[in-house]
Amino acid sequence: MEKILEVKDLHVDFDTYNGVVHAIRGVSFHLNAGETLAIVGESGSGKSITVRSILQLLAKNGTISKGEILYHGDDLLQKSTKEMDDIRGNKISMIFQDPMTSLDPTMTIGKQVAEPLLIHNNVSKKDALKRAEEVLRLVGIPNPSARMNDYPHQFSGGQRQRIVIAIAIVDYPEILIADEPTTALDVTVQAQIIDLLKELQQKIGTSIIFITHDLGVVAGIADRVAVMYAGRFVEYGSVNDIFYNPQHPYTWGLLDSMPTLDTNEGSRLHSIPGTPPNLLNPPEGDAFAPRNAYAMEIDEEEQPPFFKVSKNHYAATWLLHPNAPKVTPPEGIMKRFAKYERLGGNVK
């Protein structure tokens, strides 16, 4: 498989009132052509910042202090402003979280959808609008020709998100970044949007980076999953690896706090105690250690490296070190291990 995007050792800092916040502290990952990579984590873990760094859409006080972002082998961080403008909305585009606020309230949706075409392709206004209409039909806006001249406030939330998606895909991007595209929507609409994204991926063959804090959404769309905590990845692997053979205690916590079909009536959902660390002064050791029921002395002293669990599955926890004691994961996770074995996997 071809790696179309590769992020290497990304560090992002934010200059704030209280000091420098080290929001991203060494993130590396890649994206294969045609796949969907989900990045999961709680709010503030740095998922959005990671993907915004790819398009260089950080807030003014944010800087990428270290790292490389290779798009087909070219470092995007070395590109000029003009070259980046050519990539945004054309090769790599983005879907935002809140459809209620991400459309320009004073511009007709036809023009908004056609805009990327007019910026990047040498097309006439008429052709661009015609194409915009096609794409609106593709994303499921009923009767698009009649609605081209309508304004965003005349659409429902779900429809607006479809329009936002139309804007993102109108120029057939190679990479589509979806930043929590379903979070602001009703549950029923969420599923429709996920289905639409899957359908579009097949039709136009784009790769997707899908960001969410909702593991439930991930299962339905992702090929691979990366779990993020306090500005770093803690575990990544295929959907099955993450869901049924999780190794990092944080992943355990996330999975355990999610209701499943197996969740018995009357049993309680678990929560992860505490709050994420303050990234003004990131901890020396594993950032999750203070909230980790399985923390060891070494966790407080040294950042764990990634240990290989299986092919393409890695986790950054000292529990995988040969010297580590054998621990028993929570009950819910044990059930998942059992399922993994049924699926033919080999639990470590």
Add this chain to the structure above:
Amino acid sequence: MTKYILKRIFYLFVTLFIIASLTFFLMKLLPGTPFSNQNRMSPDQLKIVKAQYGLDQSVFVQYIRYMGGLLQGNLGTSFQFNNEPVTALIGQRLAPSMQIGAQAMIVGTIGGILLGAVAAIRKNTWADTLATFVSILGLSIPSFVLAVLLQFYLAYKWRIFPVALWDNFQSSILPTLALAAMPLGSVARFMRTEMVDVMSSDYIELAKSKGNSSWGVVVKHALRNSLIPVVTIIGPMAVSVMTGSMVVENIFSIPGIGEQFVKSITTNDYPTIMGLTIFYSFLLIIVYLIVDILYGLIDPRIRLGNGGKE
């Protein structure tokens, strides 16, 4: 929309009626007689003059007469100024006031928009600080102080402009500048706040993610969205220009209605004061009405209903 406008026009007349009545009775409360040379008049003469203006009638009859005249567009007759009808006085003097007023509004609005936009785009830089400083000066220094300073330095000392003259465009520049300072300051501040807000909004981020250059983002999305609310402060701006024009016209000896108003105050020319009060109020209500209609027209959220739901 049509229904709304008709309703507004109806209220316009109700408001004008109330203002006219209040002004009328207020003027009747005034002590003494309004004739500048009354000391030289014998009681008989005074009586004749009073009868001539209908002042011998009861207040109620005078009121009915006055309001009846208003309906026919008659604002009464000036006690001073050769007994001219007030409407004629306004007619003669409207043009200069309108000219400097309109010029000041245009200069102030365009200047303020540019200043505010630059401040917002270059937020927290020296350009922002400078623009903010200029707009605070514009807001804080009364137009009459500015008028005197401009007149002294630019006209009297350096002789770039005529000191006090009303003939060509050149003579309107200084009064325009003096009057434009306040609108410039308020528009710039308002524009900056709006635009800073807009620039941090999600749809601007989406516009960037489409591949717009920073210039494209500002021109295609940020400007229009920040400009719409600026329309709402045109009303208050018109008030400050009207107010300012009263002294500024005086300082530059411009034969406008502002100068006339101040003159009629100092000479107790009640009909003129009343007439001008009603006229000023009328102008202002019209401006407010136009602004509201304009706002509805340019903002699709209001024009197409379902507004404010965001």
Add this chain to the structure above:
Amino acid sequence: MEQIPQIPKEKFKLVHDENNKDQEKIGTPSLTYMQDVRRRLFKNKVAVVCLTLLTIIVAISILAPIVAPHNPNAQQVTMSNLPPKLGNLNIPGMNGYQNMGGKMVDAYKQAEAPKGTFYILGTDYLGRDLLSRIIYGTRLSLVVAVLATLVDLIIGVPYGLVSGWKGGKTDTFMQRIVEIVSSVPNLIVVILMMIVLKPGLTSIVIAIAITGWVTMARLVRAQTFQLKEQEYVLAARTLGESSTKIATKHLIPNLSSTIIIQTMFTIPNAIFFEAFLSFIGIGIPAPNASLGTLLSDGQKAFRFLPYQMWAPAIILSIIMIATNLLGDGLRDAFDPQSSEN
């Protein structure tokens, strides 16, 4: 990554502590709302400078009888129109010299002023000390501003409260009145009132207050409308608290920021109106000084004795700028969201 680091075994002891409860603690000490507002205000350099300037100006005005070097209304015709002079210091522009027919002459000597006499900001056409007049003038202007603002509060706040709280027909009626009052330019109402009333301090205050309360009433009404729907107010209503009690206990504290900020914009407005009225000659009557009368006098002599207008113009501008900026600072302090980042 494939390499497994060599780490001694004892480092791999589980350290989990069941009673680790300080997880849930919040790091920074909590501040009350007002403390937070104060902290934010004092962090804003511009606001602090403005506050200091205004404090100094207010202090000098209060202490006018002690601070002013001369009686502000004492005329001494022989000493008329003397330029500024500061002791025997020979600072150009402050040394008592004046340009007369192209030559610099010592105006004090010409006026046969006794040795040691000096007027820091010079004298006016009646030989009154300009500095003392400015001090007393500022005092009068500030008195006008404070009184007008007080009346504003006394009328505007309850009006807005009642209108917003009652809603319905009462509100519609009260808003009609507000609409009518605000559709006449303020200044015209003020001028009309000044014509009817006798010129003087009280009249100016009344005239300014008659239109000034409208903005305050509008803001308070809008805010009350929102607050009325808040859960805690609804709760108080369900518990049967009286309207007055709800107003004083729940509404006024939450309205305070709006009211304080609006006050900061009423003050410069009142100062402007006073100056304007006095400037066109229907404000504070002679011989008392206000910033407006000083400007008006100064303007008449401006061509020849510019210092007579510059001094009050600068003080007036400083007060206006400082109150405006302080108002901005307060708004940012009360509502951190309004100040970006």
